Amino acid sequence: xxxxxxxxxxxxxxxxxxxxxxxxxxxxxxxxxxxxxxxxxxxxxxxxxxxxxxxxxxxxxxxxxxxxxxxxxxxxxxxxxxxxxxxxxxxxxxxxxxxxxxxxxxxxxxxxxxxxxxxxxxxxxxxxxxxxxxxxxxxxxxxxxxxxxxxxxxxxxxxxxxxxxxxxxxxxxxxxxxxxxxxxxxxxxxxxxxxxxxxxxxxxxxxxxxxxxxxxxxxxxxxxxxxxxxxxxxxxxxxxxxxxxxxxxxxxxxxxxxxxxxxxxxxxxxxxxxxxxxxxxxxxxxxxxxxxxxxxxxxxxxxxxxxxxxxxxxxxxxxxxxxxxxxxxxxxxxxxxxxxxxxxxxxxxxxxxxxxxxxxxxxxxxxxxxxxxxxxxxxxxxxxxxxxxxxxxxxxxxxxxxxxxxxxxxxxxxxxxxxxxxxxxxxxxxxxxxxxxxxxxxxxxxxxxxxxxxxxxxxxxxxxxxxxxxxxxxxxxxxxxxxxxxxxxxxxxxxxxxxxxxxxxxxxxxxxxxxxxxxxxxxxxxxxxxxxxxxxxxxxxxxxxxxxxxxxxxxxxxxxxxxxxxxxxxxxxxxxxxxxxxxxx
Amino acid sequence: xxxxxxxxxxxxxxxxxxxxxxxxxxxxxxxxxxxxxxxxxxxxxxxxxxxxxxxxxxxxxxxxxxxxxxxxxxxxxxxxxxxxxxxxxxxxxxxxxxxxxxxxxxxxxxxxxxxxxxxxxxxxxxxxxxxxxxxxxxxxxxxxxxxxxxxxxxxxxxxxxxxxxxxxxxxxxxxxxxxxxxxxxxxxxxxxxxxxxxxxxxxxxxxx
Numbered sequence: 199x200x201x202x203x204x205x206x207x208x209x210x211x212x213x214x215x216x217x218x219x220x221x222x223x224x225x226x227x228x229x230x231x232x233x234x235x236x237x238x239x240x241x242x243x244x245x246x247x248x249x250x251x252x253x254x255x256x257x258x259x260x261x262x263x264x265x266x267x268x269x270x271x272x273x274x275x276x277x278x279x280x281x282x283x284x285x286x287x288x289x290x291x292x293x294x295x296x297x298x299x300x301x302x303x304x305x306x307x308x309x310x311x312x313x314x315x316x317x318x319x320x321x322x323x324x325x326x327x328x329x330x331x332x333x334x335x336x337x338x339x340x341x342x343x344x345x346x347x348x349x350x351x352x353x354x355x356x357x358x359x360x361x362x363x364x365x366x367x368x369x370x371x372x373x374x375x376x377x378x379x380x381x382x383x384x385x386x387x388x389x390x391x392x393x394x395x396x397x398x399x400x401x402x403x404x405x406x407x408x409x410x411x412x413x414x415x416x417x418x419x420x421x422x423x424x425x426x427x428x429x430x431x432x433x434x435x436x437x438x439x440x441x442x443x444x445x446x447x448x449x450x451x452x453x454x455x456x457x458x459x460x461x462x463x464x465x466x467x468x469x470x471x472x473x474x475x476x477x478x479x480x481x482x483x484x485x486x487x488x489x490x491x492x493x494x495x496x497x498x499x500x501x502x503x504x505x506x507x508x509x510x511x512x513x514x515x516x517x518x519x520x521x522x523x524x525x526x527x528x529x530x531x532x533x534x535x536x537x538x539x540x541x542x543x544x545x546x547x548x549x550x551x552x553x554x555x556x557x558x559x560x561x562x563x564x565x566x567x568x569x570x571x572x573x574x575x576x577x578x579x580x581x582x583x584x585x586x587x588x589x590x591x592x593x594x595x596x597x598x599x600x601x602x603x604x605x606x607x608x609x610x611x612x613x614x615x616x617x618x619x620x621x622x623x624x625x626x627x628x629x630x631x632x633x634x635x636x637x638x639x640x641x642x643x644x645x646x647x648x649x650x651x652x653x654x655x656x657x658x659x660x661x662x663x664x665x666x667x668x669x670x671x672x673x674x675x676x677x678x679x680x681x682x683x684x685x686x687x688x689x690x691x692x693x694x695x696x697x698x699x700x701x702x703x704x705x706x707x708x709x710x711x712x713x714x715x716x717x718x719x720x721x722x723x724x725x726x727x728x729x730x731x732x733x734x735x736x737x738x739x740x741x742x743x744x745x746x747x748x749x750x751x752x753x754x755x756x757x758x759x760x761x762x763x764x765x766x767x768x769x770x771x772x773x774x775x776x777x778x779x780x781x782x783x
Numbered sequence: 784x785x786x787x788x789x790x791x792x793x794x795x796x797x798x799x800x801x802x803x804x805x806x807x808x809x810x811x812x813x814x815x816x817x818x819x820x821x822x823x824x825x826x827x828x829x830x831x832x833x834x835x836x837x838x839x840x841x842x843x844x845x846x847x848x849x850x851x852x853x854x855x856x857x858x859x860x861x862x863x864x865x866x867x868x869x870x871x872x873x874x875x876x877x878x879x880x881x882x883x884x885x886x887x888x889x890x891x892x893x894x895x896x897x898x899x900x901x902x903x904x905x906x907x908x909x910x911x912x913x914x915x916x917x918x919x920x921x922x923x924x925x926x927x928x929x930x931x932x933x934x935x936x937x938x939x940x941x942x943x944x945x946x947x948x949x950x951x952x953x954x955x956x957x958x959x960x961x962x963x964x965x966x967x968x969x970x971x972x973x974x975x976x977x978x979x980x981x982x983x984x985x986x987x988x989x990x991x
Contacts, residue, residue: 571805578812
């Protein structure tokens with residue numbers, strides 16, 4: 199098209215017309231014409247009458263001519279009135295059409311202004327012919343700055359004009375895809391945005407194309423949101439995938455478990471099947487608590503700490519979430535440290551027995567001597583031939599009793615030093631006391647010290663590992679006996695008392711006393727020349743592992759008091775009263 | 784089994800009932816008379832110092848120990864050989880007891896032959912010691928018959944001095960010395976100087 203910018207394309211004219219509201223006076227023109235006409239007609243009739251008055255007689259010819267003239271005037275008048283009526287009607291139609299057009303235009307304009315889509319029209323030469331306020335807002339340039347502009351447009355990104363030109367060429371050639379184009383633009387303040395642009399041809403009243411209407415939507419925000427969502431999802435997935443915990447979600451289906459989600463750790467251990475989840479459920483199907491269980495997986499050959507929870511899945515189904523942490527190494531460490539601890543305790547017990555070896559040997563020698571004596575007596579009787587069967591049997595019976603006694607000593611030693619799993623159980627304090635004291639007495643006798651125990655009646659049972667507590671008690675008793683070797687007063691007291699839910703056992707000596715009793719519990723601190731300095735340290739570890747306390751304090755009467763506490767066992771139900779004996783036997 | 788020639792008593796002192804009882808059975812089966820006691824004090828209360836026998840005692844006992852018992856018996860001058868029962872060799876203890884006159888040790892568990900030998904030997908020794916003790920007692924009784932002047936003379940005879948020298952020492956005449964000498968020979972019921980010497984010289988060995 200060669201024509202310059204068409205005025206009709208500039209919206210201001212419509213706008214101004216709409217502003218001058220003359221719709222109500224469309225009848226004014228016909229009325230004024232009618233008035234003028236009536237005025238002329240009135241003047242004409244008045245002149246006619248003046249003429250009649252002044253002329254007394256008229257010729258017939260004149261009269262005929264006059265009548266004809268009047269007829270013509272009347273006809274003309276009627277014609278004029280009809281024309282005026284027609285004009286009035288037309289004006290009214292025009293006026294209504296105009297009002298409708300203005301209303302329509304206003305509606306369109308309001309629509310155009312209210313929407314966020316930026317509208318822009320290119321003429322066939324690629325000049326901007328129209329922009330709407332949304333477009334102006336979008337790019338920050340005024341309408342006046344844009345109308346009539348040719349390439350390069352001010353909103354083009356600097357340095358990327360070629361690309362923009364290419365887009366424009368596509369646009370002007372009508373090859374724009376119906377799904378629109380994604381374009382980038384720069385605002386007046388330099389910020390950039392991304393927009394999706396749709397194009398449709400603009401035609402004039404004759405249907406001839408006069409330009410291209412483009413609509414642009416700022417998709418920066420949706421794009422940002424979409425990108426943010428994607429990024430958030432990616433972060434979330436990265437975290438989930440990066441977790442060392444095996445996370446899986448399954449749904450119960452009639453065919454079994456359906457794996458809905460599994461992170462990488464899970465897939466690494468179990469593959470993308472629901473088998474691992476089922477294995478770690480450990481048969482707890484349907485039973486859901488938030489408890490944590492430790493399960494060994496045979497397929498992965500590892501230990502897991504497993505949490506289970508029911509969840510509402512995205513589709514509303516109730517599903518099982520499982521978080522399984524690989525604790526194999528932790529368990530190995532715990533196991534190693536437990537074994538280490540047990541070894542230390544065992545070594546300590548062996549050491550104690552080693553220190554008591556000579557006393558124990560003596561203790562064992564007694565029944566052996568007796569057995570030998572009884573046997574020799576019996577054989578002497580037989581050899582002499584002068585014997586009574588009863589006497590012989592009595593001697594043999596006595597020998598058997600002594601063998602039993604020796605066996606008991608040995609089994610007690612074995613019990614004390616054998617390597618056993620620590621067993622926390624309900625146990626009678628008296629039993630522990632008796633065992634420990636019978637050991638300690640072997641030594642005490644040698645050093646001529648008596649051991650006296652003071653037990654309250656109805657003492658509740660303790661919750662403890664009897665061997666370990668025996669070990670602690672024996673250690674304390676031995677220390678006490680050794681401390682009192684040079685003393686005047688030679689009775690070592692063991693006092694048991696009950697204190698709320700605790701049982702306290704005090705070993706009270708009247709020995710040489712100690713300057714700093716707490717130092718005794720330090721490793722490798724010993725007051726004995728041959729001591730290793732580990733005994734009391736191990737004792738304290740043992741008592742603390744029983745949730746008790748072991749401490750030493752000076753005895754006001756001279757010497758030292760060692761005390762330790764043990765938790766009481768829960769009150770016993772009548773039917774379980776046999777248990778401790780069974781466990782102990 | 785041949786019964787021992789002298790029916791003497793074996794005293795057993797041991798705090799361990801089984802050891803004590805079994806030892807009693809063993810010794811009785813071998814024909815000894817046995818008296819057993821659970822403690823040293825109990826034994827001392829029952830023992831009369833002229834009883835002949837052998838004491839088998841544990842070294843380590845609550846209350847009075849074996850060593851203390853040994854000292855107590857020495858103080859009472861009881862002619863009782865002691866055999867100590869020990870669990871295991873304890874050299875300083877053994878030396879100390881031997882110095883004080885313990886004759887032997889029995890290590891637990893006992894060997895029957897050892898036990899029998901020791902007990903037999905000890906009893907023999909006890910009897911020997913008892914008869915020696917008896918002889919010494921007689922000897923002392925005889926010596927006590929001498930007057931102090933006669934004892935002075937006897938000392939000098941034993942020392943090998945001549946009558947003349949003795950007379951000079953004591954400021955008496957030779958005649959008087961000869962008279963004392965005759966009296967001594969008569970009182971001690973000896974006829975030769977050699978016999979006299981024998982009696983006089985056994986004197987210091989009497990006290991063990």
